[in-house]
Amino acid sequence: MEVFSFAIRHIFRKKVRAMLTIAGILIGVLSVVIVSIIGDVGKKAVNAELDSMGIGGLCISAAEQNQQKEFSDMLLEAVQENPYVDEATPLLTKMISIRVCTKKTQSVVWGIGSNAAQIVSLELVHGRLISEEDVRTKAAVCIVDESFAQMHYKRTNIVGKTVELLSDSGYQPFTVVGVVRSGGSLLQGLMGDVVPTFLYAPYSALTGQKITKIVAKLSQEVNETEACASVLATLDTQAGVTQGYQAENLNQQKDRLNGIMDIVTLILSAIGGISLIVAGLSIMTVMLVTVRERTREIGIKKAIGATRKMILFEFLAESFLLSVFGSLTGALLGGAVGLIGCVTMGIPFSVNLNSVLLCILFAVGMGVVFGVYPAAKASALSPADALRVE
Numbered sequence: 082m083e084v085f086s087f088a089i090r091h092i093f094r095k096k097v098r099a100m101l102t103i104a105g106i107l108i109g110v111l112s113v114v115i116v117s118i119i120g121d122v123g124k125k126a127v128n129a130e131l132d133s134m135g136i137g138g139l140c141i142s143a144a145e146q147n148q149q150k151e152f153s154d155m156l157l158e159a160v161q162e163n164p165y166v167d168e169a170t171p172l173l174t175k176m177i178s179i180r181v182c183t184k185k186t187q188s189v190v191w192g193i194g195s196n197a198a199q200i201v202s203l204e205l206v207h208g209r210l211i212s213e214e215d216v217r218t219k220a221a222v223c224i225v226d227e228s229f230a231q232m233h234y235k236r237t238n239i240v241g242k243t244v245e246l247l248s249d250s251g252y253q254p255f256t257v258v259g260v261v262r263s264g265g266s267l268l269q270g271l272m273g274d275v276v277p278t279f280l281y282a283p284y285s286a287l288t289g290q291k292i293t294k295i296v297a298k299l300s301q302e303v304n305e306t307e308a309c310a311s312v313l314a315t316l317d318t319q320a321g322v323t324q325g326y327q328a329e330n331l332n333q334q335k336d337r338l339n340g341i342m343d344i345v346t347l348i349l350s351a352i353g354g355i356s357l358i359v360a361g362l363s364i365m366t367v368m369l370v371t372v373r374e375r376t377r378e379i380g381i382k383k384a385i386g387a388t389r390k391m392i393l394f395e396f397l398a399e400s401f402l403l404s405v406f407g408s409l410t411g412a413l414l415g416g417a418v419g420l421i422g423c424v425t426m427g428i429p430f431s432v433n434l435n436s437v438l439l440c441i442l443f444a445v446g447m448g449v450v451f452g453v454y455p456a457a458k459a460s461a462l463s464p465a466d467a468l469r470v471e
Contacts, residue, residue: 106407114415120346192284208259368455400452
């Protein structure tokens with residue numbers, strides 16, 4: 082404990098130099114912690130957005146060698162009756178030109194069935210959802226999201242308004258019967274017009290569009306691999322083909338996206354970690370200057386009985402304390418900045434404590450490692466040579 086006492090007293094004697102050294106470590110840790118928080122918060126926020134957009138389950142389509150690309154009602158019923166499947170619906174997705182209040186724009190139009198709300202996570206805000214009657218009668222009705230309503234009418238309740246969809250025969254009027262919560266609102270906020278608004282209509286009402294995909298929501302706690310194989314086998318049996326269909330596990334797509342985000346976060350953290358190495362070099366420089374300044378003091382200590390080991394530990398303790406003060410302060414400030422940012426943006430705050438702890442340990446380790454050479458140099462001074470220094 083005595084070596085730490087000596088180290089603390091010297092740090093306070095050279096406050097400005099110590100603060101500048103600590104600031105270097107602080108900035109490095111701060112940047113790494115903020116990057117870690119952004120990665121963690123971003124991953125959870127994007128996952129939540131994808132869940133709200135219904136990204137999950139199986140997306141089934143015809144295999145490349147299958148000449149019959151369109152799904153019949155019989156095949157749809159076969160998928161719906163599969164024991165592994167909870168819900169299944171035809172799905173058409175296409176970027177279509179629409180006309181609202183004489184203004185033309187682009188929107189992603191989803192052709193869905195009456196049970197799509199359980200699959201694509203539609204949360205009703207105003208009006209009603211697509212019904213079985215709408216699908217059966219090919220009713221020219223549609224559902225829009227809040228972003229669509231706000232963009233064109235500056236309010237969310239636009240039930241009863243008309244939206245015109247471009248088809249082979251020109252623009253066809255569709256009556257808005259419901260407004261749902263905007264899926265992908267975060268993505269729209271971050272990317273602006275890159276992420277379009279959504280519009281939902283009965284798949285049967287979209288003339289000229291064939292059903293080429295079925296989205297199936299699997300039952301809870303089923304083996305996804307077994308479920309996928311079972312659904313594909315059912316379709317092959319009904320259609321009388323072999324390996325005629327393929328299924329994409331949308332949950333695995335989310336896992337791949339999470340993996341990509343983890344890699345990006347790791348790379349950015351590594352870049353931030355370079356600043357920690359630079360901060361470690363600054364600690365070595367400061368400690369070498371300290372050794373030069375305290376050469377006579379070291380000689381006096383050795384003359385009155387201080388061992389080489391005591392001098393070594395005293396300088397290592399100073400490097401250790403500078404690193405600890407800088408890394409802890411940087412971690413706290415990084416957490417505070419991340420929290421303020423999340424509160425400002427209105428998103429849940431999240432931090433990976435393991436990443437923060439690893440960053441602190443790395444910063445302290447760098448400080449100690451770069452403090453070894455100055456400490457060894459100080460401990461190696463002979464009392465006679467040190468006392469001759471003015």
